[in-house]
Amino acid sequence: MNEQFLFAMEVTLNGLMAGVLYALVALGFVLIYKASGIFNYAQGVMALFAALTLVGMMEGQVPFAHLINAMFGTDIHHFGWTVPALAAIVLTMGVMIFLAWAVNHFIFRHLVNQEPIILFMATIGLAYFLEGFGDLMWGADIRKLDVGLPQGINLWIDEITFNAFGYGFFIDNLDIVATVVAALLVVGLVVFSQYTKQGRALRAVADDHQAALSVGISLNFIWVLVWSIAGFVALVAGIMWGAKSGVQFSLSLIALKALPVLMLGGFTSIPGAIVGGLIIGVGEKLFEFLVGPLVGGATENWFAYVLALLFLVFRPQGLFGERIIERV
């Protein structure tokens, strides 16, 4: 088989895996947007904050160590213990739930019925606050996140493809894990929203606030719930991304990569977020591979946005978004 073709196939597979991570971040956006009409710019920073908290907990780091040391002239940095990964994940989830409550209690509860642009500005404020807060709490160093996920080349796939095509595919174990986890997460979310009381209440709130109130659903409860779920999705994305390229502040920028994903998939569609993520992932890897050499590379920086722009022109509601029909 053609060497070039096989290589393109490998690139496609890797693109799919990268797309899964985009999809994860985009999923967090969609959840909050559907339930409350808030475009949560802070979703990426939430992933960063979750990853930072997770690392800090696992290493037994003292939160706000710099602040405490500066105020009291002490010199503490670590508690001197480490926490197993699983326990740290549960604790971090607790922090994310608290964050969800705080965000609603101190910000969005007071902004009900405000213009979307005001809600959006509030999330920008939240994003930068949270970034600074994470810095203050856990320090600004680049951290290695190791929760014990398998990493490196998957030899089994390498061997099979080598025997079949005479060319071994390089697929990272971590990417496979991320894909499986993302798939489980999506299935879990669908089951939750379709078959449980809270899921039904969540869909109800997403559909019509007034009607939801009239059947006895507390909007505040649902919003805290939805921000908690988004926090959980952020945590998963943070773990995957952090394990791949370390926990650093550039993690918050993946939020910006989720934007074109949402343009493609539609802001209100969970399947849209998944498919959009995969298309962007594969698209940018393949484009870089095929066209990159001709234009001097670095196409990954802009490809997704240009694709999103094309979509905006020809299909503004995205692939799965509700069609906008104006009745006259």
Place this chain on the structure above:
Amino acid sequence: MKDTVENYTTPDGRTIGGVLMEMRNITLRFGGVVAIKDISFDIREGEIRAIIGPNGAGKSSMLNVISGFYKPQEGEVWFRGAKRGPMKPYEVARQGIARTFQNIALFEGMTVLDNVMTGRITHMSTGLWSQAVWWGRAEAEEVEHRAQVERIIDFLEIQAIRKTPVGRLPYGLKKRVELARALAAEPKLLLLDEPMAGMNVEEKEDMSRFILDVNDEFGTTIALIEHDMGVVMDLSDRVVVMDYGKKIGDGTPDEVRANQDVIDAYLGVAHD
């Protein structure tokens, strides 16, 4: 008008009980505009109580006060013998007051069945965790609520559209689904905001029949708002008439029909 608090039986054989809800000197203002001015009336158990009046009389505002969507500046709301503190609409719903909306507020993306199921939310007791992981009673509970919901769906004759997304239904059916959702909550008091608005004659007749049947079959107390006087007079046991935010009449349909203020309001005598 029957001022006694004792039970009495209507000519068609239904029993009307004591006072279920009482509004005492309610005043509601939006900035400088007075939407409701010092209105008192009561709703008795088992009756069909109508609030009528010309457009802009404050009928919908009154309904929104009862259901907790608006908070009156003055006055007291008494429900089941207790004064109600300031409450959010979802808390009012949990007390057993269900409602429909003038402009229909359904969950358009969900099926008819799912819409009606949301009406059961106040009755579902299983907590978040057992629901999320489908433990314990969650499944049994879901089955039990489904049975109840199916009864209501049968009752309102919407079996054929159970699985249809509500967004695709015609107006008249949407109104009926909204009624079904409110009924699913097994409310102690059912509030209907212009249940007949925008309907053709046939749909109006259907809706009237359903309202009477609901009251008769389930014994549900119903308070409804209409500006179509003809329909209301046939349906209701007692009528409150509002005009410009004030109460201008209260009594049986016959008493109200004979009330000069009411006749003036509807025939449009100049206010001076």
